[in-house]
Amino acid sequence: MDTCADPGLFGPGSVTWQMHGDPMMWIAGVRALYLQALHPRAVRGVLQNSDFRRDAWGRLLRTADFVGTTTYGTSEAAERAGARVRKIHGMLWATDPDTGERYGVGEPELLLWVHCAEIDSYVHVMRRSGYPLTDAQTDRYIAEHRISARLVGLDPENVPASRAELAAYFEKVRPDLAAGPEARTVDDFLLRPPTHPLLVPARALVWRRVADLAYAALPPYAHALYGRPAPAPAVVTRRLRATGVLLRGVPARLRWQLPPKHILRAMARLGPDTRPALHRAGP
Known part of the structure; x- marks a missing residue:
C-alpha cells in the first residue's frame, strides 16, 4: 500500500472495503429498495420528486456510484459526494395526501430509515449467501457506516452501530411501515421494469430472478405487508448461496472492469495489495 496516498474514509483495513467488492451487493441493493418502499413517508418523497418508472435504473446506478465513491474513493471525493446528496435532499419536499402535511425528504427520521434498510440488506444478503462475516465483523461493518450516515446528513451518534442496535431500531419503526400505493408502484416496477420489447425475454429470464430472490430475502413482516x-x-x-457461488465464480478482475471501476482505481492509487479480500479485515 502506498502510504502517501489517501485511503479514503474507510480504507483497506475496514470490513466495508472488503465486503463492498462482492457481487451479491447488487441483490442486496434490490432488497433494500423493497424494504425502503415500506416506509410511506420515505417512499413518497422519492416518488413525488422523480419519475420513478422512467428513472429507477438511474437511481439504482447513482446509489451504487455513491456507495463505490464513498467506499473506494479519496476522502475528498467521498465528502463531495456526501455534499451533493445533502444539497439535493435540502431542496426536495413531499406532501402527505391524507393530511396535506408538507415535509422535507431530508428529515433525519427518513434518512435514518433509508440508511438502516440499506445496511440491514447488505449484511443480511451477504451473510445468508455464504460470505464469511463473523458476528464481530458484522458489528464492525455496521459501526463503520456511521461514516456514510454522516455523509448524508445524519448525526452518527443517533445511528445504530451494532447488530443489537439495528434490530432494536427495526423493532421500534415497524408500526410505521405499510405497503401503500407508493410501495405498490415500486413493487410493480421491480417485477416488470420497462424495457425494450426485444429485451423482454431477458427481463423474464434474468431480472425477474434477481427481483424474486431479493424479495424472498426480505423479513417475514415485509412479505406480510406486501401480501405476496x-x-x-x-x-x-439455498438460492442465495447458489447465486453467491455463481456470481463469485466470475473472476473479480473481470467484474471490476464494469464502469466506473471504483475498485480498480483504488488499487491503482494505493497498490495491488489493497484488493478487497475479507481476510484483510481482521477478526
Missing part, C-alpha cells in the same frame, strides 16, 4: 408469499426460509437460503 415467499418460499420457505431454507429454500431462500
